[in-house]
Amino acid sequence: MPQALKIAVPKGSLYADSVAALGRAGLDIQGLSDPGRQLRVCSGDVEFYIVRPSDVPVFVSYGGVDCAICGRDSLEEAALDVIELVDLGFGACRFVVAEPEAANRPADADYQRLGVMRIATKYPRITARYFDQQGVQVDIVKLHGNIELAPLSGLAERIVDITATGTTLRENRLRIVSEVMASTARFVGNIASVRTDPRIRELAQRLGEHK
Amino acid sequence: MPQALKIAVPKGSLYADSVAALGRAGLDIQGLSDPGRQLRVCSGDVEFYIVRPSDVPVFVSYGGVDCAICGRDSLEEAALDVIELVDLGFGACRFVVAEPEAANRPADADYQRLGVMRIATKYPRITARYFDQQGVQVDIVKLHGNIELAPLSGLAERIVDITATGTTLRENRLRIVSEVMASTARFVGNIASVRTDPRIRELAQRLGEHK
Numbered sequence: 001m002p003q004a005l006k007i008a009v010p011k012g013s014l015y016a017d018s019v020a021a022l023g024r025a026g027l028d029i030q031g032l033s034d035p036g037r038q039l040r041v042c043s044g045d046v047e048f049y050i051v052r053p054s055d056v057p058v059f060v061s062y063g064g065v066d067c068a069i070c071g072r073d074s075l076e077e078a079a080l081d082v083i084e085l086v087d088l089g090f091g092a093c094r095f096v097v098a099e100p101e102a103a104n105r106p107a108d109a110d111y112q113r114l115g116v117m118r119i120a121t122k123y124p125r126i127t128a129r130y131f132d133q134q135g136v137q138v139d140i141v142k143l144h145g146n147i148e149l150a151p152l153s154g155l156a157e158r159i160v161d162i163t164a165t166g167t168t169l170r171e172n173r174l175r176i177v178s179e180v181m182a183s184t185a186r187f188v189g190n191i192a193s194v195r196t197d198p199r200i201r202e203l204a205q206r207l208g209e210h211k
Numbered sequence: 212m213p214q215a216l217k218i219a220v221p222k223g224s225l226y227a228d229s230v231a232a233l234g235r236a237g238l239d240i241q242g243l244s245d246p247g248r249q250l251r252v253c254s255g256d257v258e259f260y261i262v263r264p265s266d267v268p269v270f271v272s273y274g275g276v277d278c279a280i281c282g283r284d285s286l287e288e289a290a291l292d293v294i295e296l297v298d299l300g301f302g303a304c305r306f307v308v309a310e311p312e313a314a315n316r317p318a319d320a321d322y323q324r325l326g327v328m329r330i331a332t333k334y335p336r337i338t339a340r341y342f343d344q345q346g347v348q349v350d351i352v353k354l355h356g357n358i359e360l361a362p363l364s365g366l367a368e369r370i371v372d373i374t375a376t377g378t379t380l381r382e383n384r385l386r387i388v389s390e391v392m393a394s395t396a397r398f399v400g401n402i403a404s405v406r407t408d409p410r411i412r413e414l415a416q417r418l419g420e421h422k
Contacts (some may be wrong), residue, residue, distance in 0.1 A: 006364060039360050049364055052356045062329075062352060064366030118273075141273055144355075145263045149250050153217060153260055155275030 005046050005199050008060065008068035010053040013164070014185050017090040018069040021185075025206035054122075057082055057188075066193035067200045072183040073162055077123045083194050085204035086187040089211050093164040095126060095180035100151045101173045120150030121160040130160070130180045148172035216257050216410050219271065219279035221264040224375070225396050228301040229280040232396075236417035265333075268293055268399075277404035278411045283394040284373055288334045294405050296415035297398040300422050304375040306337060306391035311362045312384045331361030332371040341371070341391045359383035 009018050009032065023029040031041035032048055041048040049065055056070040057078035071091055075082065097119070118139045121127045131138045141156055148168060150156040160180060163169055169176065187207050189200045220229050220243065234240040242252040243259055252259040260276055267281040268289035282302055286293065308330075329350045332338045342349045352367055359379060361367040371391060374380055380387065398418050400411045 039357055040363055049360055051360060052354070055354045055356065058352060058354060059360075059364065059366055062366055064361065064364040141269060143263070143266045143269060145266065146250055149260055149262060149270075150275065152251055153258075153270065153275040155270055155273055 002045060002199075004042070005067070005197065005203075006049065006065040007046060008049045008051045008056050008065040008070075010056050010068075010070060010074075010185075011050055012053055014053065014069065014071055014091045015050075017088075018185065021069070021088055021090070021207055021210070024210040025203060027203075054078070060188055060190050063190050063192065065190070066197060067187065067189040067203065069185055070188050071185055072181075073123065073126070075186060075188065076181070076183075077125050079125060081191055082188045083191055084186050084188050085194070085201070086208045088185040088187055088207060091185035092182070093162045094182050095123070095130075095160060096163055096169075097130075097158055097160050097177040097180060098163075098169055098174040099158045099177050101175045103151075103157070117158060118156040119158050119160055120147050120156035122147060123160060123162075126180065127160040148174060213256060213410075215253070216278070216408065216414075217260065217276040218257060219260045219262045219267050219276040219281075221267050221280060221282065221285075221396075222261055223264055225264065225280065225282055225302045226261075228299075229396065232280070232299055232301070232418055232421070235421040236414060238414075265289070271399055271401050274401050274403065276401070277408060278398065278400040278414065280396055281399050282396055283392075284334065284337070286397060286399065287392070287394075288336050290336060292402055293399045294402055295397050295399050296405070296412070297419045299396040299398055299418060302396035303393065304373045305393050306334070306341075306371060307374055307380075308341075308369055308371050308388040308391060309374075309380055309385040310369045310388050312386045314362075314368070328369060329367040330369050330371055331358050331367035333358060334371060334373075337391065338371040359385060 019029050019032045028043045031043050035041055039050045051059055053071055053074050056068045057075055057080045059065045060068045060082045061080035116137055116139045119127055120141045120143050124140050124142045127140050147159045147161045150159055187204055194200050230240050230243045239254045242254050246252055250261045262270055264282055264285050267279045268286055268291045270276045271279045271293045272291035327348055327350045330338055331352045331354050335351050335353045338351050358370045358372045361370055398415055405411050
């Protein structure tokens with residue numbers, strides 16, 4: 001009997017679509033529909049690990065799992081070695097720069113004369129890359145959650161965050177200043193596992209065929 | 212009328228005790244008892260911000276708030292400039308090194324011959340400092356949550372995590388190998404705010420008197 005294939009599934013907003021996609025690809029996903037507090041679900045020769053989105057790239061690249069479903073946002077921010085196999089299409093969202101609606105602010109270029117703009121984000125790497133490309137100097141403050149509190153409290157002038165429907169931005173009276181990048185869910189594999197275990201490319205093919 | 216005093220209160224396990232302590236110190240905490248989705252609560256000349264524990268040191272040191280209640284764990288990990296004013300005593304927990312109960316592992320010293328031990332943790336700075344002090348070389352894998360999945364999946368041999376009652380460790384069949392440090396909740400202030408706003412030291416004194 002072969003070793004169990006270990007698959008990480010992201011908690012949170014991508015979870016339901018990820019489980020559905022794995023089901024359409026022929027895996028037994030019964031144990032995933034209501035796992036409760038259980039974070040490891042065994043099903044035949046597959047072991048599912050239910051993992052925080054931002055931790056998925058870590059589990060894949062360090063070999064804690066063989067493959068996973070993961071948002072492009074988490075992949076880009078982690079910048080770890082994994083093989084991207086399929087763009088699954090769901091989980092579409094955008095990275096945006098946003099600021100308070102009430103703000104009467106100078107243009108980006110004018111900030112250079114006025115001092116350095118402070119940006120709060122959960123994604124310091126993506127944020128730094130974006131403003132580097134724009135040639136705008138910024139001071140990045142890394143937060144773990146509730147980024148909308150940063151402009152509210154005066155911690156930062158702007159934020160870089162993910163938005164799907166824009167509801168959180170509207171609720172917090174933030175308006176989009178510019179777009180950084182778009183993201184969808186991807187199927188990714190550990191480099192060594194993809195080379196040695198044919199089940200991963202087979203699963204990738206079925207996931208691609210049944211999008 | 213003076214500017215509002217901005218106070219950060221940590222979400223999660225320290226929240227209830229923090230609110231109670233601020234109430235005993237004479238602040239109007241009515242709006243904090245059931246804030247719902249609201250993360251800013253205004254009460255007279257005080258503004259409360261309900262913030263993720265790991266983000267509290269960021270808000271204090273960058274001046275998003277004037278003062279805050281924060282666990283020593285988050286303070287040590289953030290290593291940012293804030294002034295610690297009172298040890299509030301509640302929220303006691305310990306940082307421990309843990310491994311699977313089933314593990315039949317060599318002593319720390321023997322790992323040096325066998326290769327580098329991998330440690331998963333939410334607290335890479337505290338973990339690095341601890342193993343440096345022990346003179347043990349380790350490979351630290353930073354995760355954002357559910358650290359107990361790391362030894363379960365084979366991502367890491369051991370973890371460094373916080374435990375209050377030990378329940379999560381027991382549920383995941385992990386045993387404590389050694390203790391790293393102890394933590395309690397602290398009242399802390401922004402450096403400039405403590406210098407310029409006497410209300411912070413007054414609040415510190417009342418918090419200390421009514422522990």
